[in-house]
Amino acid sequence: MCTAISYLSGDHYFGRNLDLEYSYEESVAITPRNYPFFFADGEELRSHYAMIGMAYVADGYPLYYDGINEKGLAMASLAFPHEAVYHEKKKDKRNISPAELIPYILGKCQNVSEAKQLLETLNLWNHPFSAELPLTPLHFLISDKKESLTAEPTEKGLLLYENPVGVLTNSPNFDFQMQYLNLFMGLSADPIENRFSDEIPFKAFSRGMGALGLPGDLSSTSRFVRAVFTKSHMLKGNTEKANVSQFFHILGSVEQQKGCVHLDGKYEYTIYSCCCNTDKGIYYYTTYDDRAIIRADMHDADLDGDELVICSQLQK
Amino acid sequence: MCTAISYLSGDHYFGRNLDLEYSYEESVAITPRNYPFFFADGEELRSHYAMIGMAYVADGYPLYYDGINEKGLAMASLAFPHEAVYHEKKKDKRNISPAELIPYILGKCQNVSEAKQLLETLNLWNHPFSAELPLTPLHFLISDKKESLTAEPTEKGLLLYENPVGVLTNSPNFDFQMQYLNLFMGLSADPIENRFSDEIPFKAFSRGMGALGLPGDLSSTSRFVRAVFTKSHMLKGNTEKANVSQFFHILGSVEQQKGCVHLDGKYEYTIYSCCCNTDKGIYYYTTYDDRAIIRADMHDADLDGDELVICSQLQK
Amino acid sequence: MCTAISYLSGDHYFGRNLDLEYSYEESVAITPRNYPFFFADGEELRSHYAMIGMAYVADGYPLYYDGINEKGLAMASLAFPHEAVYHEKKKDKRNISPAELIPYILGKCQNVSEAKQLLETLNLWNHPFSAELPLTPLHFLISDKKESLTAEPTEKGLLLYENPVGVLTNSPNFDFQMQYLNLFMGLSADPIENRFSDEIPFKAFSRGMGALGLPGDLSSTSRFVRAVFTKSHMLKGNTEKANVSQFFHILGSVEQQKGCVHLDGKYEYTIYSCCCNTDKGIYYYTTYDDRAIIRADMHDADLDGDELVICSQLQK
Amino acid sequence: MCTAISYLSGDHYFGRNLDLEYSYEESVAITPRNYPFFFADGEELRSHYAMIGMAYVADGYPLYYDGINEKGLAMASLAFPHEAVYHEKKKDKRNISPAELIPYILGKCQNVSEAKQLLETLNLWNHPFSAELPLTPLHFLISDKKESLTAEPTEKGLLLYENPVGVLTNSPNFDFQMQYLNLFMGLSADPIENRFSDEIPFKAFSRGMGALGLPGDLSSTSRFVRAVFTKSHMLKGNTEKANVSQFFHILGSVEQQKGCVHLDGKYEYTIYSCCCNTDKGIYYYTTYDDRAIIRADMHDADLDGDELVICSQLQK
Numbered sequence A, B, C, D: 001m002c003t004a005i006s007y008l009s010g011d012h013y014f015g016r017n018l019d020l021e022y023s024y025e026e027s028v029a030i031t032p033r034n035y036p037f038f039f040a041d042g043e044e045l046r047s048h049y050a051m052i053g054m055a056y057v058a059d060g061y062p063l064y065y066d067g068i069n070e071k072g073l074a075m076a077s078l079a080f081p082h083e084a085v086y087h088e089k090k091k092d093k094r095n096i097s098p099a100e101l102i103p104y105i106l107g108k109c110q111n112v113s114e115a116k117q118l119l120e121t122l123n124l125w126n127h128p129f130s131a132e133l134p135l136t137p138l139h140f141l142i143s144d145k146k147e148s149l150t151a152e153p154t155e156k157g158l159l160l161y162e163n164p165v166g167v168l169t170n171s172p173n174f175d176f177q178m179q180y181l182n183l184f185m186g187l188s189a190d191p192i193e194n195r196f197s198d199e200i201p202f203k204a205f206s207r208g209m210g211a212l213g214l215p216g217d218l219s220s221t222s223r224f225v226r227a228v229f230t231k232s233h234m235l236k237g238n239t240e241k242a243n244v245s246q247f248f249h250i251l252g253s254v255e256q257q258k259g260c261v262h263l264d265g266k267y268e269y270t271i272y273s274c275c276c277n278t279d280k281g282i283y284y285y286t287t288y289d290d291r292a293i294i295r296a297d298m299h300d301a302d303l304d305g306d307e308l309v310i311c312s313q314l315q316k
Helices: A098-108 A112-119 A174-184 A220-233 A240-252 B098-108 B112-119 B174-184 B220-233 B240-252 C098-108 C112-119 C174-184 C220-233 C240-252 D098-108 D112-119 D174-184 D220-233 D240-252
Strands: A002-009 A011-020 A027-031 A051-058 A061-069 A074-079 A094-096 A122-124 A138-143 A148-154 A157-162 A269-277 A282-287 A290-297 A309-313 B002-009 B011-020 B027-031 B051-058 B061-069 B074-079 B094-096 B122-124 B138-143 B148-154 B157-162 B269-277 B282-287 B290-297 B309-313 C002-009 C011-020 C027-031 C051-058 C061-069 C074-079 C094-096 C122-124 C138-143 C148-154 C157-162 C269-277 C282-287 C290-297 C309-313 D002-009 D011-020 D027-031 D051-058 D061-069 D074-079 D094-096 D122-124 D138-143 D148-154 D157-162 D269-277 D282-287 D290-297 D309-313
Touching: A002 A074, A002 A138, A002 A220, A002 A240, A011 A061, A011 A074, A011 A138, A011 A240, A027 A061, A027 A290, A051 A098, A051 A269, A051 A282, A061 A098, A061 A269, A074 A098, A094 A098, A098 A112, A098 A122, A098 A138, A112 A138, A112 A148, A112 A157, A122 A157, A157 A174, A174 A220, A174 C174, A220 A240, A240 A269, A240 A282, A290 A309, A290 D290, B002 B074, B002 B138, B002 B220, B002 B240, B011 B061, B011 B074, B011 B138, B011 B240, B027 B061, B027 B290, B051 B098, B051 B269, B051 B282, B061 B098, B061 B269, B074 B098, B094 B098, B098 B112, B098 B122, B098 B138, B112 B138, B112 B148, B112 B157, B122 B157, B157 B174, B174 B220, B174 D174, B220 B240, B240 B269, B240 B282, B290 B309, B290 C290, C002 C074, C002 C138, C002 C220, C002 C240, C011 C061, C011 C074, C011 C138, C011 C240, C027 C061, C027 C290, C051 C098, C051 C269, C051 C282, C061 C098, C061 C269, C074 C098, C094 C098, C098 C112, C098 C122, C098 C138, C112 C138, C112 C148, C112 C157, C122 C157, C157 C174, C174 C220, C220 C240, C240 C269, C240 C282, C290 C309, D002 D074, D002 D138, D002 D220, D002 D240, D011 D061, D011 D074, D011 D138, D011 D240, D027 D061, D027 D290, D051 D098, D051 D269, D051 D282, D061 D098, D061 D269, D074 D098, D094 D098, D098 D112, D098 D122, D098 D138, D112 D138, D112 D148, D112 D157, D122 D157, D157 D174, D174 D220, D220 D240, D240 D269, D240 D282, D290 D309
Parallel strands: A094 A122, B094 B122, C094 C122, D094 D122
Antiparallel strands: A002 A011, A011 A269, A027 A051, A027 A309, A051 A061, A061 A074, A074 A138, A138 A148, A148 A157, A269 A282, A282 A290, B002 B011, B011 B269, B027 B051, B027 B309, B051 B061, B061 B074, B074 B138, B138 B148, B148 B157, B269 B282, B282 B290, C002 C011, C011 C269, C027 C051, C027 C309, C051 C061, C061 C074, C074 C138, C138 C148, C148 C157, C269 C282, C282 C290, D002 D011, D011 D269, D027 D051, D027 D309, D051 D061, D061 D074, D074 D138, D138 D148, D148 D157, D269 D282, D282 D290
């Protein structure tokens, strides 16, 4: 499914694995400040913060999966099956369809605090982007240098949670994942110690035993715990190269290998992994079969333009 | 399958769960000093240490599953499937069939040290007790107040291991079980502590979390770890009643509930649990459907007699 | 901490382990129909259903920990630390203090359906029973022959959940426990099967391996999963004796051994285990150091009386 | 520590992660057929099979960590702490020091079968390569297209095991690892199924739950299980590029992230990962901070030469 991560090491980094059984040939797309957004509810956004991210471009419109804006705000959508509930149009709220939410927030907000205020005024409307692109159940990680927020569409409306670990995977809901994480609070990157009995001659036969109990499968709960563990222990670098490297290694710890998640003849795997430097506006990514890091800098484009800039496109 | 335990709390206690899918209507039997044993190899033992234990009595002969002798030596046999290897008769060794081993050792040895010496001279002979009672794969726990020994019949002969934990279950071999135990050296009866990260607000939501990771199923490896853990942490009593109670609680932690181990229409469960005070020569036991403790004291019998004394018999 | 279980095998059985580090010398107490209850809110209940259960009797008032009424409704309170929220007195609700809830519900309701309706009208009032008995955080399992209900006092009021597994332990909340249970849906009482790879020569070295992954520690989440597993697989008996035996074996699988949960110099253990036949009005129990089952039948008392009947008292 | 893997997908691939807390600036080195090896025992090997692999080159001598020869035989050494036993020089055996074993075997053997025969004649001599390079405890994975062999130096001599999974990590011994693997035979890449109870409404909330229970930490036992699982389920490609990609993804599943294994101020991490096509004589590798695959083809060198060819060197 997916894993998104917010990571601070000097600069602020944000990224995710996109895990699916197929690719839509997504593109890294820059939306400059004057590209006009026409939202389904009727609202027009003719001027906004510029953004860069991975998007499926449908009829010239960037359906962002994840992205950052020029102010350093980052956002990713992740599958939220069985749980996401979108609602009928509401009169007293702005009605935004799930596919529009990322550009809406990144276009208007400078930071998590502003995003939170804006999200509280929204109704996630059960309106598909088009007949070809039906609604999919999603929830969201929104981060800046200071903090992270999880937004989950539920029966009771859009629930917003402070996210103190800066990680999001998939269902169950975020409340469950954070409670579940407590079960692993005894795990450590340090060598294992004998806490069992002084009378038994234990032997720590291997390095790494301090984290025994860390789950290794690819379910959402196991990826959540593993991503938090890996992120928490990463040695911080002091160069952009080292930081980006560490970020991709965190994502590597929850990567879905092609073959390990079988779905009725298909296999879900990590289509792409990305890492954004939100301070500098740079989008790095790798794909499953091409390990080399590809780099796109939003400041290479004319951010005052009004046309979408496609930096590169994933291969099928 | 089975779990045997040696436990010191003032006096020395030794006992086991017998886990099977059927009962042979075993009896608590006292063999006095002058009951004559005729071993299949031809050896006669007309005078020996008296013993008490649980036995299947076949044609007046006590096939002990477990027992203790008047000197405080204790021994139990446990299933050792896929692994036990018995050998052809050997000329340069005493040849003892597996069913004879407990009376042979308890009859002749005062302690583990003597048992070890005697076992080194033996060949475990692939000789069934009778046509009705074929060979079953077994290994053995032998304990006194000071130490425990595991004896395992293998391709290479009878292997003897110091047993520093005083616990035996079933296959795989003892070497594996002791190595496997190392994986759990971080578990504790104390409250769980945050060793994961200072930056995450963990909550120890329940007592008992210090032992998270302790296996709870009924396989031999899981029972081994759980029995060692429970035994290691038991609060020691200072009365016979408290000690016997604690011993049965240790065995309770690895009890097989009727229904939880399914075998092609049958269910393996804990037929009986026993606890011997080896200092006093007392055999306590309970059965699956009768929780009350039944007590038999070897010193209530005439230990100089020559006839088997049946104290009580299990119900089918 | 505690585990409560509802179990159907011909008759309906309900009971629990009470796990604490001390005992208040609780009693099995029968409250006949005309014993007057004066609730703190001012309500008087002069005539009600008779009930039997384990209670701490304070100044002649039975503070029930668990019990059943003559109609077959059963209820138990269990520790709910960090989570239970009791509220100020509310004008539009009946205000019942937590210590009063069991007699209030068992006194007035014939079944879970009636209990549910009544609970929806209540406010769990943050009113301690007395200066000596401060408020403790609790949640409740309420069962009849047909169904079970979990009631949890929260910030948002008293939340009621259908409880399809008939098991309750402690924190986290019931929603979490049920979601968590899904992680174990692959466990089985059947022999383990090779689902890993046809090309690797696996060996199922032990019976019971089909449930590998079942947690064995004493935290609330692990006891929840283990109690549900054991209960789900118990072979049903066809006598009262066999059913009661099986019930105590289920509770045995989540028993807290004295020494295994260490709390700053004290040890939490299973003070008592009880099993009620709710069809017949019988209360069975055992204590940690007295394995024999003690039996009390509510119909042995004059249920039209107006005085509390103490059947037996726990020893310190 | 380390993980080595043999993988068949059309061609035969062999490689490993080298996990250490420091790098010796190892090199990819080709040893052509006429480079003379002078072994410490006195034996001279002036003509042999050509080989390529990762080596620390000390005074012009290639101390190979892993490599393949022109016949398709592959071999890697991995840390075997607490367990490896090297012996005094023996008169009736060839005496080979651990550091010499890879060139000795790759120089002389065409396949695993020949290597096995040769190994049976050897004594692993406790002779350090030099004063600067003391003995380190090692064991070995030796593979060809058809089979794999584990070689472990023990008290009893060099033990050879058929390795049916084609994976090796570190201590404990291989016998333990294979037995341990049985505990995971129920794990699957398919969706999880309800084997627990038909009466409980379970929900498979996430893809990937069929492998719940797979260990995720970096100990040798957990890496062993995870590497076997990932390798067993990898979707096989039909191009060299796809196969090499999948191989590095298997190694990625057991990669040690810098920070996750803490050793008294240092951190063990995956210095390099390599993948050899043993059919074609190609050595691919990546380093921790440089994800791009570097490629060296032994057939680019003059294999009849007599001087070591250094293809590339790792950076500190």
